[in-house]
Amino acid sequence: xxxxxxxxxxxxxxxxxxxxxxxxxxxxxxxxxxxxxxxxxxxxxxxxxxxxxxxxxxxxxxxxxxxxxxxxxxxxxxxxxxxxxxxxxxxxxxxxxxxxxxxxxxxxxxxxxxxxxxxxxxxxxxxxxxxxxxxxxxxxxxxxxxxxxxxxxxxxxxxxxxxxxxxxxxxxxxxxxxxxxxxxxxxx
Amino acid sequence: xxxxxxxxxxxxxxxxxxxxxxxxxxxxxxxxxxxxxxxxxxxxxxxxxxxxxxxxxxxxxxxxxxxxxxxxxxxxxxxxxxxxxxxxxxxxxxxxxxxxxxxxxxxxxxxxxxxxxxxxxxxxxxxxxxxxxxxxxxxxxxxxxxxxxxxxxxxxxxxxxxxxxxxxxxxxxxxxxxxxxxxxxxxx
DNA sequence: TTGTAATTACCGAACGTTCGGTATAATATA
DNA sequence: TATATTATACCGAACGTTCGGTAATTACAA
Numbered sequence: 001x002x003x004x005x006x007x008x009x010x011x012x013x014x015x016x017x018x019x020x021x022x023x024x025x026x027x028x029x030x031x032x033x034x035x036x037x038x039x040x041x042x043x044x045x046x047x048x049x050x051x052x053x054x055x056x057x058x059x060x061x062x063x064x065x066x067x068x069x070x071x072x073x074x075x076x077x078x079x080x081x082x083x084x085x086x087x088x089x090x091x092x093x094x095x096x097x098x099x100x101x102x103x104x105x106x107x108x109x110x111x112x113x114x115x116x117x118x119x120x121x122x123x124x125x126x127x128x129x130x131x132x133x134x135x136x137x138x139x140x141x142x143x144x145x146x147x148x149x150x151x152x153x154x155x156x157x158x159x160x161x162x163x164x165x166x167x168x169x170x171x172x173x174x175x176x177x178x179x180x181x182x183x184x185x186x187x188x
Numbered sequence: 189x190x191x192x193x194x195x196x197x198x199x200x201x202x203x204x205x206x207x208x209x210x211x212x213x214x215x216x217x218x219x220x221x222x223x224x225x226x227x228x229x230x231x232x233x234x235x236x237x238x239x240x241x242x243x244x245x246x247x248x249x250x251x252x253x254x255x256x257x258x259x260x261x262x263x264x265x266x267x268x269x270x271x272x273x274x275x276x277x278x279x280x281x282x283x284x285x286x287x288x289x290x291x292x293x294x295x296x297x298x299x300x301x302x303x304x305x306x307x308x309x310x311x312x313x314x315x316x317x318x319x320x321x322x323x324x325x326x327x328x329x330x331x332x333x334x335x336x337x338x339x340x341x342x343x344x345x346x347x348x349x350x351x352x353x354x355x356x357x358x359x360x361x362x363x364x365x366x367x368x369x370x371x372x373x374x375x376x
Numbered sequence: 377t378t379g380t381a382a383t384t385a386c387c388g389a390a391c392g393t394t395c396g397g398t399a400t401a402a403t404a405t406a
Numbered sequence: 407t408a409t410a411t412t413a414t415a416c417c418g419a420a421c422g423t424t425c426g427g428t429a430a431t432t433a434c435a436a
Binding site: 127158 | 212214215293294297307310311313314315337340341343344345346347348349351352354355356357361364365
């Protein structure tokens with residue numbers, strides 16, 4: 001009964017996400033977002049009535065859903081910890097495109113001075129990942145006191161290896177992080 | 189022979205740096221920079237004729253000079269590796285204000301799509317830090333093959349712990365990084 | 377010592393451009 | 407035709423930048 005969308009919501013969010021991740025929130029102007037999606041500004045406003053902020057929020061939300069499904073779920077699943085961890089690592093590699101994609105949690109943490117509208121989501125995402133890493137560490141036999149520390153180290157290494165890979169324009173640090181992740185979590 | 193400056197260059201660069209670090213390059217508008225420094229926009233152009241880009245470049249350059257002096261120099265110095273590392277860690281704590289200040293290398297790496305004017309400096313800074321960490325690892329007895337890996341880990345943990353501390357709004361991860369840095373570099 | 381020129385730092389006001397956002401009309405599909 | 411979607415035109419505000427001119431200090435000649 002209506003004209004079909006010229007671009008599906010998934011593809012639309014994916015293109016928007018790429019822009020936000022590559023240039024940051026502030027530099028992602030509507031002109032750039034329009035060009036990246038093939039939709040005019042007015043069309044973007046038709047899809048996101050609250051404008052750029054809504055685009056970013058939905059992008060972040062979708063990205064976190066995807067991350068939860070691809071990475072956190074395997075970590076929290078049942079079964080052999082080593083296998084779960086290997087799957088999570090493989091999906092991390094996919095998710096960050098081998099270290100070529102920056103993390104939205106890092107990108108969206110910086111723009112606004114005060115907490116900003118994204119901070120709660122960011123914090124929750126970090127804590128979910130920490131919890132999942134800690135759980136699989138315990139499942140692998142680590143004492144509860146150490147599990148949390150290993151989880152924090154793993155998350156820091158993930159973020160840091162992405163930053164370093166980007167800074168060096170060389171993805172080796174991220175790849176090395178992935179390789180060392182199992183021993184990092186399950187024991188030295 | 190001339191009217192004295194109402195704000196010294198060091199203080200000026202320091203204020204600009206704070207803004208860039210807190211909100212990022214794009215969101216650091218001339219209006220904000222003007223307010224933070226007490227100089228009108230036109231006065232900022234008197235000090236930095238090439239505008240905002242020059243401000244950022246000089247801020248980055250000054251910050252890297254400071255970082256080199258405070259952190260890299262101790263690592264490269266002569267003497268007991270443990271003591272040099274302890275000094276570097278203490279100065280890192282100062283430099284990042286206990287984890288409350290973001291790293292410019294992370295902030296300035298994101299804004300521009302293509303390499304951007306800051307990428308060479310960023311890359312050089314990372315490599316200098318990697319080299320310094322690797323040297324002190326070797327000085328501490330690590331085999332050359334492991335020294336570079338430990339250095340990469342340390343840099344990733346530094347950057348990652350800053351990102352995580354910011355995301356969690358809790359500086360414990362950064363503090364823990366500082367505490368674990370010596371064993372990270374000098375041996376398990 | 378005084379007065380003037382030279383030099384530098386600073387500022388108010390405006391520039392053209394682009395920003396995010398909003399109408400409204402045209403288009404394409406059902 | 408009915409309607410979701412897109413395109414065009416436009417808005418006020420903010421952007422980075424520029425310019426003419428003023429304030430403050432020093433150097434030097436009278």
